[in-house]
Amino acid sequence: MNNSPELEEILNQGYRYAIVLTKNKDLAFDLVQDSYLKTLEVNAPLQLPYFIKVIKNKFLDAQRRKQVKKKWMEKSTVQLSVLQPNGVEPYLEKVINELPIKQREILILSVVEGFTAQEISDLMEIPRGTVLSILKRTKDKLRTQLNEQKT
Amino acid sequence: MDQLENRIKELYGRKKLSDQQLKQLLNQKVSSRPQKKTLQLTVFALAASLMLVFGYYFGIHPEIQKNRIIKAYAEEVAYNHLKESAPKIYTDQTSSLNEQLSKLNFEVTFDERLQRYGNLIGGKYCHIDDQIAAQLRIEDKDSNPLTCYQFKQQYNHQFDQSINTKGVTVHLWTKDEVVIAIAETSSRE
Known part of the structure; x- marks a missing residue:
């Protein structure tokens, strides 16, 4: 089992990934909580790639359920008014939140969590080349939008 | 690492679980396993009892x-x-x-x-x-x-x-x- 600082870091990384998916802090925590419970069923030290996969699957399961999806949609409209005023970079966060989910995931896993293109490719089960091209397109799009905002 | 990446990293790097949330998650580790095992054992015991009752009255x-x-x-x-x-x-x-x-x-x-x-x-x-x-x-x-x-x-x-x-x-x-x-x-x- 991981020692406490390592485990806490993995939980935080999972939480950040959950925020990317849900765009809402409360939903992100719920998602991390459910996912962490799921990982406890496996009697092995918690590894980040596995944790990320569990979070993603839990998120997709929740989305498939119409009721939960509806709730999530309602809550996710709230998050814009909750998260934005407290954010360090409200515009940057807004722009990222408006990206398609796959672009958000790849961007954050690569830039924030330091996953390589190959690791993202394995995790998301898409070709490495696709990961790299999505990452490049996403960054270009962000740069353009941020530059437009400046002018 | 360019400026955009630094800004993204800084923005998301600040997003962390609160101490309260971490404590809640880490405490789950202790309580969740026995609950799951207890549930599994209960289901198993119930199934075994039912099989015994059916077996006894319909065959044995x-x-x-x-x-x-x-x-x-x-x-x-x-x-x-x-x-x-x-x-x-x-x-x-x-x-x-x-x-x-x-x-x-x-x-x-x-x-x-x-x-x-x-x-x-x-x-x-x-x-x-x-x-x-x-x-x-x-x-x-x-x-x-x-x-x-x-x-x-x-x-x-x-x-x-x-x-x-x-x-x-x-x-x-x-x-x-x-x-x-x-x-x-x-x-x-």
Whole structure:
């Protein structure tokens, strides 16, 4: 089992990934909580790639359920008014939140969590080349939008 | 790392679980496993109990098993009785029957209880419960035919009862290891 600082870091990384998916802090925590419970069923030290996969699957399961999806949609409209005023970079966060989910995931896993293109490719089960091209397109799009905002 | 990446990293790097949330998650580790195991054990115990109850009452319980066997005897006897096959040996003497039905692994009897049903007319071999058996033809005082079956049972059950099946009343009882069954059409009663 991981020692406490390592485990806490993995939980935080999972939480950040959950925020990317849900765009809402409360939903992100719920998602991390459910996912962490799921990982406890496996009697092995918690590894980040596995944790990320569990979070993603839990998120997709929740989305498939119409009721939960509806709730999530309602809550996710709230998050814009909750998260934005407290954010360090409200515009940057807004722009990222408006990206398609796959672009958000790849961007954050690569830039924030330091996953390589190959690791993202394995995790998301898409070709490495696709990961790299999505990452490049996403960054270009962000740069353009941020530059437009400046002018 | 360019400026954009630094800004993204800084923005998301600040997003962390609160101490309260971390504590909540780490405490789950302690409580969740026993709960899950307890649930699994409870489900297993319930399933095992149900299987035992069903097994006991529908297969293992000796009395139920015995009744099932008696019912099977009665059904086979009734079926044979309805075929109304004629005896191959005509005699009113059990000694003669025993002599001619020499393959039987028991002695054919026509005791007082059987005599109350009528007179012995004859008999032949037949099979009940995959066992070689004797089929005796009896006629009551009104010349109505009755069929008596005698065979050595595979089990050590003792019983004496009547069963109605397929329009036939079958009286079955045991005498030592031998099952004796009398079949008569129910309309006569």
